[in-house]
Amino acid sequence: MNYLAHLYLSADEGPIRLGNFMADSIRGKQYKTYPIAIQLGILLHRHIDSFTDQHPIYRQSKHRLHERYGHYSGVIMDIFYDHFLASRWHEYHAQPLADYAASFYEYLRTHTAWLPEKIVQMLPFMIGRNWLLMYATVEGIDQIMLQMNHRTQRRVPMHEAGIELRQYYTEFNEEFGRFFEELRHSCSQFIDQHQIE
DSSP: OOHHHHHHTTTTOHHHHHHHHHGGGOOGGGGGGSOHHHHHHHHHHHHHHHHHHHOHHHHHHHHHHHHHHGGGHHHHHHHHHHHHHHHTHHHHOSSOHHHHHHHHHHHHHHOGGGSOHHHHHHHHHHHHHTHHHHTTSHHHHHHHHHHHHHHTTTSSOGGGTHHHHHHTHHHHHHHHHHHHHHHHHHHHHHHHHHHHO
16 A cells, blocks of 8 residues: 555554654664654554555455566555545545645644654655645556656656556456455554554
């Protein structure tokens, strides 16, 4: 899963969302240097990644991309699944996605002291281009894939991944729906268990 799903699965808890958002930049046991709620967000992020990578429905989706995109098929599939979350946002959250995104960006601006420098440097691009809202349209995904193709030095033609998104749109959408219900339940349990401990 990509940024939007990680944020949504943080139960609208600010510090948990913050930890979940920056978790890829926190290695090993470095997470223990942060406040407890941010630690939980980092651990939740790792739980989401592990759950997703091992899940047969996600693997089924990713398999359609593997021949053409190899190692990067997982990166692309994470973004595709964020697209389906964004395009179906009204099914999962009462707040409009545009408002949700704006609120989160504001939260980031007021909590940059906790963020790794790499994340701080990325924020102007993320906020300026409104990445979270871009996920909602296929055209937005095309733009994201173009950016990803540049970042990965064109090792695979990620800028063309919209072809597969359009070709298998119905299948990906159905698989996302089934998978995401299981992931939501797993994350809810994870948060409950770790907040009790």
